Amino acid sequence: MNFHLPIGTWVESAVDWIKSNLDGLLDVVSFVVTFLVEGLTFLLLLPYFYVVIVVAALIAWLVRSWQLAVGTVISFALIVAMGLWVPAMQTLALVLVAALVAVVIAIPLGIWSARNPTVRAVLKPVLDFMQTMPAFVYLIPAIVFFSIGVVPGLVATVIFALPPGVRLTELGIRGVDSETVEAGQAFGATPAQILRGIQLPLAMPTILAGVNQVIMLALSMAVIAGMAGADGLGKMVVEAISTVNIAKGVEAGLGVVLIAVFLDRVTAALGSLGRHPGSLLWTLAQRRSGQRVTAASAPVADAADVHTDEKELQHA
Incomplete structure (x- = not known):
């Protein structure tokens, strides 16, 4: 069979065109992303490590429980004891910035999709594609656009982590009781007022569950971001794989797990603030x-x- 559809060649041509014609925009994106990640990393590493540990423990106690606060102290102290504090904060900064960018994009898209069937019909296959495409594939055009470093890792992370934020935001908005919305309409509320006063507050637990999933997926991309040259625990895992260094790989992987547990418990508690005994x-x-x-x-x-x-x- 001689028939061949050169989809890959078409995509490559599109990437080359973007690289040639939108170079200025790509430079702006690269500068902003680098500034945000390096700035947050600087802030996390500026105080002594025990100050960050105390702040993290207070956040855990504020939103969840004193038990989580104690666990946070033990987990972060273990990261310090393994000599992973600097790469752990680099990974945390990358994950937080990537999650913030993904959430800023995902929530408006989810709201738009919930309120517009046409947008929903267009977004659904796009989100399916983004979720099922192997994450490594995103690194190829990202490296072409931004070279080696933190930026291509963050771009690939945002693309990979975006879909659950959009889906759960849409689910939360559409799951609001229609009678409640109709009552708001009967009182003369505008669509914007209904969104702010009724739909978003009632959908907030589901939306925050989406934010939690975005953060977890962003953290799962730490190793792939390390392959693109981003500093942090992911880069240490990549180095451990290339040198078959079991000890280094286990310690870096454990650091990722400890950060993941902290972020998961804290973000999961945001959906029910003030309702966790303790x-x-x-x-x-x-x-x-x-x-x-x-x-x-x-x-x-x-x-x-x-x-x-x-x-x-x-x-x-």
């Missing part, structure tokens, strides 16, 4: 609730005392 927010809410009950019961008690005093005076 969290600082839950404790503060319970205290405020107790103070309100005490304040409400005080006038009743005062009235009862006055009534008793009046009875005693009448008896006298």
